[in-house]
């Protein structure tokens with residue numbers, strides 16, 4: 177990239193939530209940004225997600241919270257129902273004003289559309305079907321050999337390439353990916369009228385729940401315990417998810433027929449990763465799931481990813497020296513992200529031990545802790 181006019185240049189590997197948010201944040205602070213993504217344009221994995229308060233707060237700083245609320249479904253309460261049918265509602269902190277919802281459910285393609293449009297509007301160039309092959313540090317700059325044979329020499333290289341990050345290995349931060357014995361099943365269904373917030377239901381074997389993602393749509397999930405990771409044929413997924421939901425009565429039984437009819441059921445293992453060493457090496461850094469991937473139980477991995485982009489841009493603005501800025505970035509983020517990953521793992525364990533009532537206060541306390549400034 178040409179930065180002869182003094183503009184600082186960044187190459188971001190990965191056009192997921194972390195990569196696109198980082199692109200917009202850096203571009204806002206005057207950086208010249210290029211993003212490479214191995215996947216193809218318009219593909220996103222998963223049906224939807226919850227943007228908790230910290231997500232909305234960081235998106236608000238980037239001018240994007242209202243678009244997300246308009247494209248999704250605003251809500252403020254998570255209602256956890258234990259195996260005896262006793263409900264424990266958690267009122268989430270309102271972080272972008274008392275007049276606005278505390279969180280939003282949103283379809284993943286909608287969130288990506290918003291993040292991508294903003295990054296492009298701010299001048300970011302995004303290339304699909306392109307990955308990174310080799311990295312080197314040359315003087316003060318990062319040098320990346322890409323899978324199409326071209327080379328980029330930039331002031332900053334950001335690995336936002338998810339839990340199975342290639343960049344993490346290339347900068348010498350090999351990190352184990354831990355599997356926690358659970359599979360999360362998700363299916364998109366019409367939003368039931370009663371689903372005006374997130375609901376979870378503990379069963380004797382597994383947990384389920386409903387997350388609204390628009391006024392008309394929601395997704396149902398089931399967290400299956402005691403599973404070995406493995407691939408199941410697509411054709412059997414809806415029927416199997418229907419079987420997992422069959423023991424649940426009441427509201428879940430109401431939705432179950434929609435799941436059995438659904439052609440699009442997704443199943444993902446619950447995995448986590450946390451980089452123990454510094455997240456940067458020279459002028460190269462990892463963030464988002466590449467640095468800290470929680471399990472889905474706290475519904476906050478995207479929040480951390482979005483905050484990362486914003487905090488990175490702030491630290492790069494504070495320090496002229498990019499290396500110092502990256503160290504300051506890790507220092508500012510490490511404890512918060514580590515607490516979230518560890519809490520999500522603890523909740524996954526309590527779920528498998530059927531200790532749901534012990535998990536609820538942990539969830540509530542962690543949401544309040546996450547409400548503290550990033």
Ligand SMILES: Cc1cc2nc3c(=O)[nH]c(=O)nc-3n(C[C@H](O)[C@H](O)[C@H](O)COP(=O)(O)OP(=O)(O)OC[C@H]3O[C@@H](n4cnc5c(N)ncnc54)[C@H](O)[C@@H]3O)c2cc1C
Nearest residue numbers: 190192193194214226307337338464465472475476477478
């Ligand atoms: C079942 C489930 C439910 C979840 N629910 C929620 C929720 O409700 N709320 C929430 O906040 N979080 C949730 N999360 C977590 C959230 O999805 C992640 O934390 C978030 O997507 C991380 O974003 P990311 O950009 O770091 O990584 P990713 O979303 O994984 O994006 C990484 C991108 O990098 C690309 N890539 C990979 N390797 C390369 C390479 N070598 N070169 C170029 N590109 C590459 C990938 O194709 C991908 O597009 C959930 C996770 C799971 C598994």
